[in-house]
Amino acid sequence: MRHRIALPMLLAGACVTTTASAGPDDVQARLESILAQPRYTFCHSGDYPMSRRDREMCSVAKGVATRCPAFRRACERLGALDESERPLEADDADVSASSTLVTVLLLTMLAAFAAVLVTAIIRNVRSGWDKAPEKEPKAPESPGPADRPARLVQTEKEALRLLARAKGAACEQRYGAAMTDLYHALLRHFEAEGMLHVDASKTNGDYARDLRVRPELAECFRRAARELERVDFGHEAPTQSRFLTVLANVEPILTRVLLAVILLGFAVTAQGCAPAERAPSSRGLYDDSASGLSVLRLLVEGEHATVERWTGSIEQFPGDEGEWSDTVIVHGDVNLTPEQWSVLLDWARDGGRLVIATDTLPQAGTIPGVVRTMWGDCNGLNSSRDAKVQVYGTRYWVKVQGPQWQTVVACGSHPAIAQAPLDDGSLVLIADSNFLRNASLAAGDNAYILLDLIPKPRLVRVIDSLSGKGTANPYKALWKSGLGAAFLQGLALMLVLYLCRGLPFGRLRDPVVNRRRAFAEHARALATIYQRAGASRLTLGMYAGWALERLHERVPPGSARTFNGLAHSIADCTGRSENAVLEVLAEAVDARDNAATQASTADDLRVMRTLGKILREMGGQR
Amino acid sequence: MNVQDVSEHYRGALSEVNKVLVGQDELLDYVLTAMLAGGHVLIEGVPGLGKTLLVRAFSHVLGAAFKRIQFTPDLMPSDVTGGNVFNQKEDRFVFVPGPVFTELLLADEINRAPAKTQSALLEAMQEGTVTIDGQIRPLPSPFLVIATQNPVESHGTYPLPEAQLDRFLLKVDVKHPSFDAEKQILQNRIAGFDPNQLEQYGLRRILTPPGLLSMRQVVASVRVDEGIVEYITKIVRATRSHRSVYLGASTRGAIALLACARVRAVSEGRDFVIPDDVKSFAFPALRHRLLLHPEAELEGVSPDDCVEAVLRETSVPKTVA
Numbered sequence: 001m002r003h004r005i006a007l008p009m010l011l012a013g014a015c016v017t018t019t020a021s022a023g024p025d026d027v028q029a030r031l032e033s034i035l036a037q038p039r040y041t042f043c044h045s046g047d048y049p050m051s052r053r054d055r056e057m058c059s060v061a062k063g064v065a066t067r068c069p070a071f072r073r074a075c076e077r078l079g080a081l082d083e084s085e086r087p088l089e090a091d092d093a094d095v096s097a098s099s100t101l102v103t104v105l106l107l108t109m110l111a112a113f114a115a116v117l118v119t120a121i122i123r124n125v126r127s128g129w130d131k132a133p134e135k136e137p138k139a140p141e142s143p144g145p146a147d148r149p150a151r152l153v154q155t156e157k158e159a160l161r162l163l164a165r166a167k168g169a170a171c172e173q174r175y176g177a178a179m180t181d182l183y184h185a186l187l188r189h190f191e192a193e194g195m196l197h198v199d200a201s202k203t204n205g206d207y208a209r210d211l212r213v214r215p216e217l218a219e220c221f222r223r224a225a226r227e228l229e230r231v232d233f234g235h236e237a238p239t240q241s242r243f244l245t246v247l248a249n250v251e252p253i254l255t256r257v258l259l260a261v262i263l264l265g266f267a268v269t270a271q272g273c274a275p276a277e278r279a280p281s282s283r284g285l286y287d288d289s290a291s292g293l294s295v296l297r298l299l300v301e302g303e304h305a306t307v308e309r310w311t312g313s314i315e316q317f318p319g320d321e322g323e324w325s326d327t328v329i330v331h332g333d334v335n336l337t338p339e340q341w342s343v344l345l346d347w348a349r350d351g352g353r354l355v356i357a358t359d360t361l362p363q364a365g366t367i368p369g370v371v372r373t374m375w376g377d378c379n380g381l382n383s384s385r386d387a388k389v390q391v392y393g394t395r396y397w398v399k400v401q402g403p404q405w406q407t408v409v410a411c412g413s414h415p416a417i418a419q420a421p422l423d424d425g426s427l428v429l430i431a432d433s434n435f436l437r438n439a440s441l442a443a444g445d446n447a448y449i450l451l452d453l454i455p456k457p458r459l460v461r462v463i464d465s466l467s468g469k470g471t472a473n474p475y476k477a478l479w480k481s482g483l484g485a486a487f488l489q490g491l492a493l494m495l496v497l498y499l500c501r502g503l504p505f506g507r508l509r510d511p512v513v514n515r516r517r518a519f520a521e522h523a524r525a526l527a528t529i530y531q532r533a534g535a536s537r538l539t540l541g542m543y544a545g546w547a548l549e550r551l552h553e554r555v556p557p558g559s560a561r562t563f564n565g566l567a568h569s570i571a572d573c574t575g576r577s578e579n580a581v582l583e584v585l586a587e588a589v590d591a592r593d594n595a596a597t598q599a600s601t602a603d604d605l606r607v608m609r610t611l612g613k614i615l616r617e618m619g620g621q622r
Numbered sequence: 623m624n625v626q627d628v629s630e631h632y633r634g635a636l637s638e639v640n641k642v643l644v645g646q647d648e649l650l651d652y653v654l655t656a657m658l659a660g661g662h663v664l665i666e667g668v669p670g671l672g673k674t675l676l677v678r679a680f681s682h683v684l685g686a687a688f689k690r691i692q693f694t695p696d697l698m699p700s701d702v703t704g705g706n707v708f709n710q711k712e713d714r715f716v717f718v719p720g721p722v723f724t725e726l727l728l729a730d731e732i733n734r735a736p737a738k739t740q741s742a743l744l745e746a747m748q749e750g751t752v753t754i755d756g757q758i759r760p761l762p763s764p765f766l767v768i769a770t771q772n773p774v775e776s777h778g779t780y781p782l783p784e785a786q787l788d789r790f791l792l793k794v795d796v797k798h799p800s801f802d803a804e805k806q807i808l809q810n811r812i813a814g815f816d817p818n819q820l821e822q823y824g825l826r827r828i829l830t831p832p833g834l835l836s837m838r839q840v841v842a843s844v845r846v847d848e849g850i851v852e853y854i855t856k857i858v859r860a861t862r863s864h865r866s867v868y869l870g871a872s873t874r875g876a877i878a879l880l881a882c883a884r885v886r887a888v889s890e891g892r893d894f895v896i897p898d899d900v901k902s903f904a905f906p907a908l909r910h911r912l913l914l915h916p917e918a919e920l921e922g923v924s925p926d927d928c929v930e931a932v933l934r935e936t937s938v939p940k941t942v943a
Contacts, residue, residue, distance in 0.1 A: 180940075200937040200938065201933060201934050201935065201936055201937060201938060202938065203896070203897040203898045203901050203938050204896070204897075204898060205898035205901070205902070206898075206901075229894075229896045230894070232847065232849070232939075232940045233845070233847040233849070233850060233894045233895060233896050233940075234845060234892070234893065234894035235845060235893070235894065529921055532921065532922065533920065533921070
């Protein structure tokens with residue numbers, strides 16, 4: 001049978017409200033009803049997965065034997081009961097030590113990635129330049145556009161999607177289709193890299209020749225193509241082993257880029273997270289694990305109080321809005337500055353109750369009378385008020401100075417939990433932050449001691465490592481979370497990828513090939529043929545015939561009946577010398593009528609240009 | 623004999639001939655292919671590129687009989703095929719075989735003889751027989767004609783008729799050897815190489831005429847996929863509809879392309895034909911079968927340009943669409 005601690009009597013001289021709101025039996029009953037909920041798997045599940053923080057809670061396993069036997073068994077299974085015999089280690093490895101390595105890795109990978117990307121872009125652009133100008137039209141024409149009508153073909157061109165499709169087909173044992181998809185994936189990959197151009201008229205030999213500059217890739221391609229040819233053109237059937245052979249050749253090439261991107265992403269994320277403070281591993285007041293705080297929340301809420309996490313900045317505490325809280329619990333891995341402690345202490349002096357249960361105490365002198373946390377052999381914890389009250393915890397104790405401090409729970413002769421008045425308010429100091437966690441509160445009379453420390457609460461606010469991290473601005477939140485760098489780098493990566501490869505979302509379609517040529521191309525091709533044949537005189541003859549007709553149309557009616565009249569009209573209109581016009585017209589007529597005669601190409605071109613100018617001056621081209 | 627054996631013999635023969643003929647790998651490959659495919663080769667090239675040496679070297683490696691005819695304007699058909707000559711001693715006509723009765727025949731400068739004489743080879747090349755005075759006389763087997771013609775000189779020549787050209791399985795354009803190859807040839811000469819005494823260069827006899835016939839049987843067993851057949855058909859038909867071509871490749875051309883592709887497959891140790899095999903022989907197997915429009919010829923279009931355009935426009939079976 002447990003006994004109620006006579007705290008009110010012990011603290012009669014102090015200005016602390018010490019009237020307990022519930023008896024030990026009430027607390028006991030309420031605690032058992034809370035822990036009976038199935039969500040507390042650490043109490044009920046024999047294979048409860050123990051996190052590192054949970055293992056620390058094994059120091060109270062002996063005290064939870066009746067309420068949470070599963071937790072005790074889990075601790076025994078891990079052999080972790082002896083954890084209480086030695087000081088706790090740091091929660092996690094310090095990631096800051098690895099930040100230099102991560103930075104070097106990141107910079108190296110970024111530099112390599114940028115170099116590859118720039119090379120690829122330059123190569124693509126240059127290949128585009130090489131292909132853009134067509135030097136001269138090829139004389140031998142294709143069988144004709146009618147033979148190959150332009151059509152819209154749905155073709156998957158994304159190598160990784162083809163690879164996935166191939167694997168899917170292989171799962172359905174359609175190895176023929178799978179091998180074909182693999183082959184296509186490889187070709188499309190090379191095409192995307194600018195190493196070759198996929199064309200329906202190209203054979204595997206052509207592709208292998210395109211890849212000569214990269215012999216190792218050419219060999220991989222040959223091996224894959226050989227297997228496919230055995231199936232397509234030989235006697236072999238598509239089998240799983242053949243598919244795997246091709247896959248072994250294709251997959252490493254295709255996934256190399258993906259792997260680089262994943263590694264880069266990993267490095268970017270690691271770098272982005274490195275400067276950030278380590279996020280708490282538990283979900284705090286809503287964490288139902290052995291190391292969570294949800295039992296605390298439910299116990300306090302059972303007192304008709306509200307428990308919430310303080311997410312705003314400490315400097316603004318308690319804030320202008322909302323209800324004034326009467327109790328604040330500073331818990332866990334918080335590292336407040338002296339100024340922040342000063343804010344909290346000022347609030348306590350105004351009548352608040354400040355419960356300090358941090359992993360590390362602030363510097364000596366920050367909190368009046370509090371020196372430091374100690375660890376040592378104290379033969380268990382004892383209530384300094386009632387020896388029958390069972391308290392479970394580690395062997396942490398606090399070194400305090402001053403007569404105002406009253407020991408509530410002792411570790412030997414040292415206080416493990418102490419409290420002191422502070423002007424109109426009070427301070428409660430708990431040496432071990434694990435005391436407030438779920439498993440600890442399930443042990444012995446720990447829950448009762450807690451509620452006795454904070455009697456009749458109305459609004460309890462918990463300050464933990466996330467407090468002060470919240471912000472109303474999402475951009476600030478991003479930066480404060482330490483993911484800002486990663487976010488920006490991710491955006492930059494996407495931008496560069498977009499510039500390099502476009503947006504391969506959705507099913508890709510080949511562009512419709514426009515096989516119709518512009519009239520200018522035909523004219524240019526024809527001119528090239530005439531140029532090759534040296535047929536400038538013939539060309540001038542044809543042009544002169546057309547130009548003379550146009551000139552006749554553009555002079556006033558009647559004036560162009562005679563050759564001289566035409567020249568006179570043109571000279572009038574253009575301001576040219578009549579003799580010069582006459583000379584050009586004579587040469588044009590001669591060329592028109594005697595196209596077979598020989599003349600110098602330069603003269604023919606001169607006459608043609610002059611005729612063209614006269615035509616423009618006579619009313620522009622039509 | 624299986625595919626691998628044929629492939630080894632093929633490579634062995636090439637390697638042996640390469641010992642004496644430097645820098646003409648492609649030519650050697652084509653000639654040996656024609657031998658295995660049972661066809662004849664027309665070599666077009668300027669004099670002095672080692673065509674005679676090539677035939678002599680092959681005759682050594684194959685252990686085949688070799689004869690040469692220098693075609694001239696006054697050459698008569700009987701000078702090629704031979705004829706019945708009256709033997710006064712025996713008081714009867716005796717058949718005197720012409721140089722065509724051999725296994726390897728080099729018809730040098732074939733376009734210098736008139737069409738009548740050229741045509742004396744038609745039956746020999748197609749049927750493997752000659753008919754003299756109504757009597758059909760079979761030629762030795764294997765029988766391979768390697769004809770040459772000079773592309774530069776046109777005076778006093780008689781272009782081969784289409785029917786004659788079509789009988790050649792391949793037409794090979796011989797180019798000048800590369801710088802290194804030409805240098806090697808000169809160094810060989812300095813070292814005392816004599817093309818008339820090939821025996822002293824240790825040319826091994828890799829094949830025998832019966833062995834060649836066995837190899838042909840293996841070639842005939844090579845698998846040809848339906849897609850490959852379609853590919854060949856498309857190529858050949860496309861040559862007929864090409865706008866620069868007046869007369870496209872014949873069906874015999876398609877057969878020639880198929881035969882060469884099969885040999886290429888075997889030479890690479892495969893028992894099936896792939897599109898690359900077809901494509902690699904499209905030029906030598908088709909170029910001499912295309913008759914171009916005069917305008918196209920004036921514009922400088924060559925049969926190779928047409929074949930190239932056709933290949934560019936023809937889809938390869940079972941590849942990326």
